[in-house]
Amino acid sequence: xxxxxxxxxxxxxxxxxxxxxxxxxxxxxxxxxxxxxxxxxxxxxxxxxxxxxxxxxxxxxxxxxxxxxxxxxxxxxxxxxxxxxxxxxxxxxxxxxxxxxxxxxxxxxxxxxxxxxxxxxxxxxxxxxxxxxxxxxxxxxxxxxxxxxxxxxxxxxxxxxxxxxxxxxxxxxxxxxxxxxxxxxxxxxxxxxxxxxxxxxxxxxxxxxxxxxxxxxxxxxxxxxxxxxxxxxxxxxxxxxxxxxxxxxxxxxxxxxxxxxxxxxxxxxxxxxxxxxxxxxxxxxxxxxxxxxxxxxxxxxxxxx
Ligand SMILES: [Zn+2]
Numbered sequence: 072x073x074x075x076x077x078x079x080x081x082x083x084x085x086x087x088x089x090x091x092x093x094x095x096x097x098x099x100x101x102x103x104x105x106x107x108x109x110x111x112x113x114x115x116x117x118x119x120x121x122x123x124x125x126x127x128x129x130x131x132x133x134x135x136x137x138x139x140x141x142x143x144x145x146x147x148x149x150x151x152x153x154x155x156x157x158x159x160x161x162x163x164x165x166x167x168x169x170x171x172x173x174x175x176x177x178x179x180x181x182x183x184x185x186x187x188x189x190x191x192x193x194x195x196x197x198x199x200x201x202x203x204x205x206x207x208x209x210x211x212x213x214x215x216x217x218x219x220x221x222x223x224x225x226x227x228x229x230x231x232x233x234x235x236x237x238x239x240x241x242x243x244x245x246x247x248x249x250x251x252x253x254x255x256x257x258x259x260x261x262x263x264x265x266x267x268x269x270x271x272x273x274x275x276x277x278x279x280x281x282x283x284x285x286x287x288x289x290x291x292x293x294x295x296x297x298x299x300x301x302x303x304x305x306x307x308x309x310x311x312x313x314x315x316x317x318x319x320x321x322x323x324x325x326x327x328x329x330x331x332x333x334x335x336x337x338x339x340x341x342x343x344x345x346x347x348x349x350x351x352x353x354x355x356x357x358x359x360x361x362x363x364x365x366x367x368x369x370x371x372x373x374x375x376x
Contacts, residue, residue, distance in 0.1 A: 072112065074119045077273060077281050081232040084116045088138045089277055091234045092116070093212070094125055100210035102129035103152070104227065104234045105277070106142035109187060113142025117150070129207065131200070132156040133236035134221035135163035137170065137191035139277065144192035153207075154197050157216075159223040161196040174339040184336045200225050217266075219259025220252060231272035232281075238262050239292040241279015249328040250299060251292075252344050256351035263293045300348045302327060307358055307371035314368040317360075321345050 073085045083104075084090040090112065091104030101120065106113045120127055130152040132140045143164070146152055156164060163169045171180035171189045184190075200214045202225075213228040217238035226235045240251055253259045266274070266289045273283035282288060306323050307315060315323070324345050325332070332338040349369065352358035360369045 072115050072119075074116075075281065077232050077275065078230060080230050083234075083275055083281060084112075084119070085280065086112060087278065088112070089275060089279075090116045090142075091275060092120065092125070093210070093229045093234075095209040097209045098124075098126060100128045100207055101126035102131055102210065102212075103127060103146070104131050105133055105139040105236070106130065106146055108138045108141040108191075110142050110145030113145050116142075117146065127152060129210070130154045131227065132160070132164065132194070132196075133217075133226060133234075133277070134224035135160040135167075135170065136221060136237070137167070137187060137189055139236070140164055140194060141187060141191040143194040147194055154194065155200050155205075156196045156198075157223040157225045158199045160221065161199060164191075164194045164196060167191050167193050171336070174336070174343060181335065183334060184339070186336065189336050217262045219255050219262045222254055228271060233266075233269070233271045233274040235266060235274050235276055237277040239266060239274075239276050239289050241276050242288055242291055244276075244278040245288075245292060245295055249330055250324065250341055250344050251295065252340050253296070253347045254343060256296070256300065256347040257354065259296060259347070260293070263289055263296070267293070296348075299324070300351060303345070303348050304352060304357055304371070307352070307369060310371070312370070314361075314363070314370040317346075317349075317367045317369060320349070320369055 075085055076082050080094050082092040088108055090107050094101040117127060127150055130146055132143060167190045171184040175184055202214055202216045205212050205214055215226050217224045217226050220237040224236055226233060226238060267286060273281055274285040275281040303324060306320060321342050325341060332341055349358060358369055358371060360367050
């Protein structure tokens with residue numbers, strides 16, 4: 072886990088899931104941005120900060136995905152931090168079983184879905200963040216609402232550096248995931264469009280490297296999502312009046328991208344992402360669904376029958 076200085080006051084621990092860190096000019100306040108997948112990641116980050124005599128007074132959790140707040144309980148148990156997170160995400164962090172539960176149709180999840188990737192230890196949140204300027208003495212940041220990847224994800228800007236969490240992926244991760252996780256396709260597009268046009272000194276994604284030339288990567292993200300939306304639309308058009316069951320539509324998308332989910336948890340993540348595009352198509356009246364012979368069947372546009 073490499074500790075990288077972006078610029079004065081802005082740092083990150085580069086890992087499969089990045090942990091950000093910002094410190095006020097007078098070094099009286101220091102904020103961790105996310106906590107990593109598990110306590111060992113948080114431990115390493117904190118040790119490095121302590122070795123450098125950096126303060127740890129605040130913890131900001133961008134969204135309630137286990138890989139971003141898995142190390143948070145360890146931090147809260149061992150250090151006095153004021154924890155900030157977005158509304159709604161906060162509820163999931165308080166009751167982390169909600170994540171495998173919502174990924175599993177709302178049922179109580181099977182044991183195999185209750186793992187560290189889908190369910191992190193519970194944390195308490197001291198403050199709900201709002202969009203705009205936030206201040207604690209000498210530390211001033213701007214919180215930015217970044218929905219799409221998660222319902223109420225937030226990022227922050229400090230010293231002209233945008234800690235953008237999972238609102239976009241680094242190019243390598245983007246290629247590896249093939250169908251990136253999103254819950255809401257239209258707001259995901261709006262968020263990416265916002266990122267593309269904002270002028271900041273540089274951006275850090277939750278997965279990937281910091282860059283001061285981020286436009287290219289954001290554009291690549293937009294293109295991947297546009298392509299996926301078009302592919303799904305084309306599958307529906309090709310099936311005409313027969314339509315496609317929701318499961319077959321998911322299977323077609325997975326096979327097209329040669330994705331073979333290793334377990335039910337992985338499958339559920341892809342199903343949620345694929346359903347997000349379907350919802351956008353339904354909202355745009357490019358798709359309709361009906362319950363037929365005991366299953367949801369999706370058609371392109373209006374069914375002829
Ligand atoms: Zn995430």
